[in-house]
Amino acid sequence: MKKPSKDTISRLALYLRALQELSKDRSSDTISSQDLSRELNISPDQLRRDLWYFGQFGRRGVGYSVESLKNKLSQILGLNKSWNVCICGVGNLGSALLTYKGFKEHNLNIIAGFDVEANKVNKKKNGIDIYPLEDMKKVIKAKAVKIAIIATPYFAAPAVMERLISCGIRAILNFAPIKLVAPPQVKLRNVDLSTELFNLTHFLSQA
Amino acid sequence: MKKPSKDTISRLALYLRALQELSKDRSSDTISSQDLSRELNISPDQLRRDLWYFGQFGRRGVGYSVESLKNKLSQILGLNKSWNVCICGVGNLGSALLTYKGFKEHNLNIIAGFDVEANKVNKKKNGIDIYPLEDMKKVIKAKAVKIAIIATPYFAAPAVMERLISCGIRAILNFAPIKLVAPPQVKLRNVDLSTELFNLTHFLSQA
């Protein structure tokens, strides 16, 4: 199998979502790359190339079976099983993420929160148990947490990342406004809200 | 001037942040591309190339003046003036963003929220006025809002985007789990939280 390009996985997620929408109100049970990609503003060539990295899923002259492509994409994205997720830092953003609807729908279960503040821990928030950092190893093992979200202030994030890694976590989504760097065996994605806005301010000030 | 690559602006934001941190506890008032890029896990070549798109800011044999590079980056990113921002959809995520600290620090002022729910509008939330959608044009004009954040459910997002554009908004950050597509004069960035996690589940299930 060939190595997919860096954005391929994100686009596969878009295809899967589009298929799920489609299968609600669609009579036909096949779809062409053209039809599936149109709304997403992605070229059909790109879609076929993205799938190509993972195998052959369509039939020439016909297109793709909606059902089987959905299954295949779910499998590629690892969504055919369920995953336990923890959130480190339950301030405003962390708390909002605790109940983010889009996660549960895809077998992503937010199962624990961690915080340093004494008045936040050892109680439930939005129905989810919040623990002190000291309990991290215990909770992550006990609940088989595989994915962590960091939503702490920037200065706390690097230490939290190290701690998560030492607890065996290998997949981290970081919302703290700092670019974390993880060792190669750990998959880390940085989502920086301010930086996203700066792309907009740059655009506006030169337009 | 040459056209910067798609990720250049995001990296400039990282350089600016690193410089701001640096100038707190640094004696020297110049810095080399090597030193500035090291922590960020970016090559010095990349940093110099990113700056190259915008001009010549360093001195050979010496490096960059921390102060003047900070100013120059602020200017490129449009952060030397302040911007008014509105948030459409004040559910969990939208509400968290209303008070997100990282915005205010950089002259990004969240100045209004919009929602469709009668029990949310015409009152303040986290100190910020929430209006019904019908008031959008009026509020955007009156408060000179230039940037909008969409944090509605996915099904509401396309109509909200259209409405924002018809109100004169040219820069939009979308958190709704749908890939919006905007006309070319509008800068739109999609941030999809679920998709970010799917990159992680994909990684874990093939590792």
Add this chain to the structure above:
DNA sequence: TTGTGTGAAACTTTTCACAGCC
């Protein structure tokens, strides 16, 4: 005829490598 799968071309982005100034 339709529409996938896929080499090859075109384009984009990053890295190399070094001339030239400090």
Add this chain to the structure above:
DNA sequence: GGCTGTGAAAAGTTTCACACAA
């Protein structure tokens, strides 16, 4: 000697274009 600015090479990604299967 140190470090930037920048052509040129390399690497990565997307688009083209068409053979081939339904």
